[in-house]
Amino acid sequence: MAPFRIQTRDTASAARTGVLSTAHGEISTPAFVPLASKATVKGLLPAEVAALGYEMVLGNTFHLMLNPGPEVIERFGGLHGFMGWNGPIITDSGGFQVFSMGHGTVADEIKSRTFRDTEKPRQREGAILAIEEEGVRFRSYIDGQERFLTPEGSMAVQAALRSDIALVFDECTPFNVDRDYTARSTQRTHRWLDRCLSWQREHGPAGQLVYGIVQGGVYEDMRRESSAIVAASGCDGVAIGGSLGAEKQQMYEVVSYAVAELGGDRESLPRHLLGIGEVDDLIAGVERGIDTFDCAMPTRLGRHGTALVADPERRWRLDMKKRRLMDDLGPLMDGCPCPACSLGLSRAYLCYLARAGEITGMRLLTAHNLAFIAALMARLREAIAAGTLAETAAALRAGASPWA
Amino acid sequence: MAPFRIQTRDTASAARTGVLSTAHGEISTPAFVPLASKATVKGLLPAEVAALGYEMVLGNTFHLMLNPGPEVIERFGGLHGFMGWNGPIITDSGGFQVFSMGHGTVADEIKSRTFRDTEKPRQREGAILAIEEEGVRFRSYIDGQERFLTPEGSMAVQAALRSDIALVFDECTPFNVDRDYTARSTQRTHRWLDRCLSWQREHGPAGQLVYGIVQGGVYEDMRRESSAIVAASGCDGVAIGGSLGAEKQQMYEVVSYAVAELGGDRESLPRHLLGIGEVDDLIAGVERGIDTFDCAMPTRLGRHGTALVADPERRWRLDMKKRRLMDDLGPLMDGCPCPACSLGLSRAYLCYLARAGEITGMRLLTAHNLAFIAALMARLREAIAAGTLAETAAALRAGASPWA
Numbered sequence: 001m002a003p004f005r006i007q008t009r010d011t012a013s014a015a016r017t018g019v020l021s022t023a024h025g026e027i028s029t030p031a032f033v034p035l036a037s038k039a040t041v042k043g044l045l046p047a048e049v050a051a052l053g054y055e056m057v058l059g060n061t062f063h064l065m066l067n068p069g070p071e072v073i074e075r076f077g078g079l080h081g082f083m084g085w086n087g088p089i090i091t092d093s094g095g096f097q098v099f100s101m102g103h104g105t106v107a108d109e110i111k112s113r114t115f116r117d118t119e120k121p122r123q124r125e126g127a128i129l130a131i132e133e134e135g136v137r138f139r140s141y142i143d144g145q146e147r148f149l150t151p152e153g154s155m156a157v158q159a160a161l162r163s164d165i166a167l168v169f170d171e172c173t174p175f176n177v178d179r180d181y182t183a184r185s186t187q188r189t190h191r192w193l194d195r196c197l198s199w200q201r202e203h204g205p206a207g208q209l210v211y212g213i214v215q216g217g218v219y220e221d222m223r224r225e226s227s228a229i230v231a232a233s234g235c236d237g238v239a240i241g242g243s244l245g246a247e248k249q250q251m252y253e254v255v256s257y258a259v260a261e262l263g264g265d266r267e268s269l270p271r272h273l274l275g276i277g278e279v280d281d282l283i284a285g286v287e288r289g290i291d292t293f294d295c296a297m298p299t300r301l302g303r304h305g306t307a308l309v310a311d312p313e314r315r316w317r318l319d320m321k322k323r324r325l326m327d328d329l330g331p332l333m334d335g336c337p338c339p340a341c342s343l344g345l346s347r348a349y350l351c352y353l354a355r356a357g358e359i360t361g362m363r364l365l366t367a368h369n370l371a372f373i374a375a376l377m378a379r380l381r382e383a384i385a386a387g388t389l390a391e392t393a394a395a396l397r398a399g400a401s402p403w404a
Numbered sequence: 405m406a407p408f409r410i411q412t413r414d415t416a417s418a419a420r421t422g423v424l425s426t427a428h429g430e431i432s433t434p435a436f437v438p439l440a441s442k443a444t445v446k447g448l449l450p451a452e453v454a455a456l457g458y459e460m461v462l463g464n465t466f467h468l469m470l471n472p473g474p475e476v477i478e479r480f481g482g483l484h485g486f487m488g489w490n491g492p493i494i495t496d497s498g499g500f501q502v503f504s505m506g507h508g509t510v511a512d513e514i515k516s517r518t519f520r521d522t523e524k525p526r527q528r529e530g531a532i533l534a535i536e537e538e539g540v541r542f543r544s545y546i547d548g549q550e551r552f553l554t555p556e557g558s559m560a561v562q563a564a565l566r567s568d569i570a571l572v573f574d575e576c577t578p579f580n581v582d583r584d585y586t587a588r589s590t591q592r593t594h595r596w597l598d599r600c601l602s603w604q605r606e607h608g609p610a611g612q613l614v615y616g617i618v619q620g621g622v623y624e625d626m627r628r629e630s631s632a633i634v635a636a637s638g639c640d641g642v643a644i645g646g647s648l649g650a651e652k653q654q655m656y657e658v659v660s661y662a663v664a665e666l667g668g669d670r671e672s673l674p675r676h677l678l679g680i681g682e683v684d685d686l687i688a689g690v691e692r693g694i695d696t697f698d699c700a701m702p703t704r705l706g707r708h709g710t711a712l713v714a715d716p717e718r719r720w721r722l723d724m725k726k727r728r729l730m731d732d733l734g735p736l737m738d739g740c741p742c743p744a745c746s747l748g749l750s751r752a753y754l755c756y757l758a759r760a761g762e763i764t765g766m767r768l769l770t771a772h773n774l775a776f777i778a779a780l781m782a783r784l785r786e787a788i789a790a791g792t793l794a795e796t797a798a799a800l801r802a803g804a805s806p807w808a
Contacts, residue, residue: 040757040764045743068756072730076750084747303763326476339449343488346480352472353444359707359763360444 003209003236004029004270004291010389014259014289017384020270022088022164023207024080027055029270029291030380032277032373033090035299038063039073039083041370042299043363046085052338052367053374055087056164058294061157062094065149066142070160078162078205090294091163093154093196095170095213096241096274098128098136131171133188151192152199159204166204167239168196170213175243182217189215190229197234209236211272214258218245223254227261237270238262240290244276251276252284259289279308279316279376283393286380298373302366305354307332308373310401316372320365325351335403338371340364375402407613407640408433408674408695414793418663418693421788424674426492426568427611428484431459433674433695434784436681436777437494439703442467443477443487445774446703447767450489456742456771457778459491460568462698465561466498469553470546474564482566494698495567497558497600499574499617500645500678502532502540535575537592555596556603563608570608571643572600574617579647586621593619594633601638613640615676618662622649627658631665641674642666644694648680655680656688663693683712683720683780687797690784702777706770709758711736712777714805720776724769729755739807742775744768779806 006018020027034041034049037060041049049057059079064070076082079089129137135150154169170189173182193212200210212230216222230238240258244251255273262269270291276282277295285293298308301317309318309332318325318332328347332340340350345364353361379402383392396402410422424431438445438453441464445453453461463483468474480486483493533541539554558573574593577586597616604614616634620626634642644662648655659677666673674695680686681699689697702712705721713722713736722729722736732751736744744754749768757765783806787796800806 038760038762039753040762043763043767045747045764045768047747067760068730068752072752072756075733075752082750082753084749084753326472329479343449343451345488346486348472348476348479349443349486349488352476356442356471358442358444359447359766360449362763363447363767364449 002268004268006268008385010287010384011387012390013287015286015380015384015389016289016291017381018270018291020291022056022209024086024088024164025055027088027292028381030286030377031055031292032282032377033058033292033294034370035060035294035296036083036085036089037092038067039079041366042303043359043366046083048367049085049370050087052370053378054370056292057085057087057089059089059091059161059163060094060097061091061154061161062097064161065094065157066140066147070157074160078160080162088164089161090165090272091158091161091167092274093158093167093169093213094149095154095167096172098138098149099172099174133191151195155196155199155204159200159208162205163208165209165211165237166200167211168193168213168235170215170241173215173217173242175246177217179217179219182215182219183222186215186217186222186226189213190226193230193233193235211235211237211239213239213241213274215242217243218250218254220257223257224261227258231262231266231269237272239272239274241274248281248284251281252288255285255288255290262289277373280312280397282373282376283380283396286384287389287393298369299366302369303362305361305365307350307365308369309333310399312397312399320347320351320354320361322351332368333372333401333403335401336368336371336375338364338368340368341371372402378402406672408672410672412789414691414788415791416794417691419690419784419788419793420693420695421785422674422695424695426460426613428490428492428568429459431492431696432785434690434781435459435696436686436781437462437696437698438774439464439698439700440487440489440493441496442471443483445770446707447763447770450487452771453489453774454491456774457782458774460696461489461491461493463493463495463565463567464498464501465495465558465565466501468565469498469561470544470551474561478564482564484566492568493565494569494676495562495565495571496678497562497571497573497617498553499558499571500576502542502553503576503578537595555599559600559603559608563604563612566609567612569613569615569641570604571615572597572617572639574619574645577619577621577646579650581621583621583623586619586623587626590619590621590626590630593617594630597634597637597639615639615641615643615674617643617645617678619646621647622654622658624661627661628665631662635666635670635673641676643676643678645678652685652688655685656692659689659692659694666693681777684716684801686777686780687784687800690788691793691797702773703770706773707766709765709769711754711769712773713737714803716801716803724751724755724758726755736772737776737805737807739805740772740775740779742768742772744772745775776806782806
């Protein structure tokens with residue numbers, strides 16, 4: 001049975017609703033997938049993540065292979081038992097993390113420079129030593145040991161993690177390389193795709209789905225070719241990764257190039273957009289036919305004291321550390337079911353907690369931000385089904401509350 | 405109506421059960437009071453603290469006067485509205501904190517040297533500038549500003565916080581001073597007691613109870629005298645503070661000196677032991693007639709990766725960062741209702757979270773440790789009521805689980 005069933009389609013865009021079926025349950029799409037990179041959605045318990053409206057979380061092969069190591073997680077029958085999450089889990093292959101060390105600023109480019117993110121650039125996670133045809137040699141950020149990660153090795157770790165959806169190991173091509181490097185890198189990614197699928201067919205756990213990853217930089221021909229190759233590879237779904245452009249409009253075009261090759265009989269392949277989660281980008285991605293998204297943004301912002309609110313002028317962000325909020329006795333957002341809003345805690349109290357660096361504040365803002373994104377995705381799903389996506393998207397872009 | 409009603413008494417010790425009535429509800433005693441020093445039990449929400457079995461929390465005048473300031477909390481009608489805790493709140497007067505800066509190592513002595521605690525000594529919180537008859541001059545650890553705290557000032561902040569129980573402002577005499585200094589310091593504390601009570605009678609919020617604080621160092625005559633003076637002062641309850649001795653046996657004696665003066669018609673004064681919360685000390689305190697206790701230990705240990713377990717050999721502590729626990733697939737403790745134990749999360753996972761410094765781990769261990777102490781106190785209350793305190797205390801001291 002195909003793992004993905006399209007339910008409704010928008011007539012004016014490529015948007016669609018569907019149900020993604022995995023060994024641990026179904027996901028209604030379009031959906032956002034919160035990060036549990038290191039086997040926890042930081043600060044929250046699994047039941048709380050589910051109560052906020054999430055059906056799947058994302059674990060990270062790179063981090064978990066280094067700590068606690070696949071052999072520990074295997075003893076629990078996989079990541080589900082280890083972390084106590086019984087729903088679907090998708091695992092990133094480690095490609096992004098291993099290359100973000102080597103290319104140095106891939107992550108910064110994608111997250112910061114490209115989209116002018118005000119967050120601190122993520123810490124370099126170690127040091128890459130060599131990119132070879134066989135795999136990638138790097139130094140562990142945990143113990144300084146030299147490690148070698150291959151496509152087969154990534155799939156073996158993901159097999160040990162028993163994720164419901166594994167991602168193939170790819171090279172996440174950086175923003176600052178030329179067309180020629182991008183072409184060679186993308187071709188290697190395609191060879192690694194075949195190796196991942198071969199390994200997984202022979203050794204992967206029963207029921208584990210595998211998504212291929214589309215690369216090709218910002219070049220239309222290469223993105224289309226990569227998308228077609230991935231779609232024809234026999235994988236269960238398509239993830240779009242890598243450098244997506246210098247600004248939002250270019251990113252949207254790059255996504256459209258990839259999706260353009262996924263029509264016809266490839267339409268039932270579920271489509272995941274890697275590392276994208278800004279409010280306007282989620283809306284744009286849905287309009288372009290993306291089914292699932294993951295991003296550190298909502299949870300990371302929450303830990304650093306920023307709340308998501310219906311304010312497009314400020315990129316839907318409210319810096320809760322601003323002293324003036326200490327005078328604001330109102331709730332963060334009316335209608336929000338997160339603990340902070342539903343308990344009637346004030347902006348003043350949340351401001352105080354954020355300024356004081358209290359972990360209670362990190363936890364509350366993380367939950368609020370995830371509640372906001374869950375509501376946004378629910379609104380988009382409802383609008384697609386109701387045939388009102390254009391109006392809903394326009395209202396949300398103009399600053400409508402997802403609970404309005 | 406007297407705020408405290410004794411319900412049952414142990415025949416073989418000074419232990420008793422009772423009900424303490426406050427403006428925001430009742431507390432069944434003997435009880436432990438978790439710290440919400442900075443308007444949050446770090447990592448937990450109010451409803452979770454209540455669900456763990458707690459009826460009262462402790463806020464801290466010193467920290468809250470500096471940040472966010474009483475004027476912010478006053479706008480919420482007090483600390484209850486600010487932090488979302490609707491049960492009783494007791495507030496420390498700031499005496500301990502302000503003096504722990506000045507005497508430098510009071511906190512370290514009481515928490516570390518005296519009882520050979522392995523925790524890191526707490527950070528110095530600022531710098532004391534002068535102890536005067538009028539009050540104490542110090543430098544704020546928040547903004548470096550010079551501040552002056554008087555007995556009346558402490559009561560005014562506690563009035564703004566609208567705590568159910570306020571503590572008078574005292575000098576917490578350090579361990580390393582001589583009998584002469586202790587005598588002079590204790591006499592000043594008694595003068596401050598009178599000033600606090602006068603201020604509070606005139607300006608305090610309706611229904612706020614006030615506890616006096618017994619000082620007197622380790623000297624029997626001074627402790628007894630201080631206890632008698634506090635009991636006769638017209639306060640609603642008696643707190644025992646200050647340096648309690650060089651080792652546990654001396655602390656227990658010092659507590660007994662103070663309680664010895666609280667018999668007869670003073671018996672209905674509720675008795676609080678400040679800053680004590682080790683498992684064996686709680687049992688010993690209950691046997692000596694203490695009704696309530698507060699301590700940073702269970703919550704602070706949890707944040708730093710230590711779990712409370714039924715292991716007297718290791719002072720009821722399990723260092724969850726020990727690598728060997730990564731092989732332990734069992735739960736932290738059978739029968740414990742905390743989220744970690746009741747969700748079936750393993751010691752291996754908790755070890756992994758603690759080693760990785762994940763805030764989810766801090767939160768889970770904090771909740772577990774509070775669940776452990778809540779169960780311990782419940783066992784002691786039941787045993788007093790059932791006339792079996794001696795056996796129960798012996799079993800708990802020998803390593804019985806509070807859920808056994």
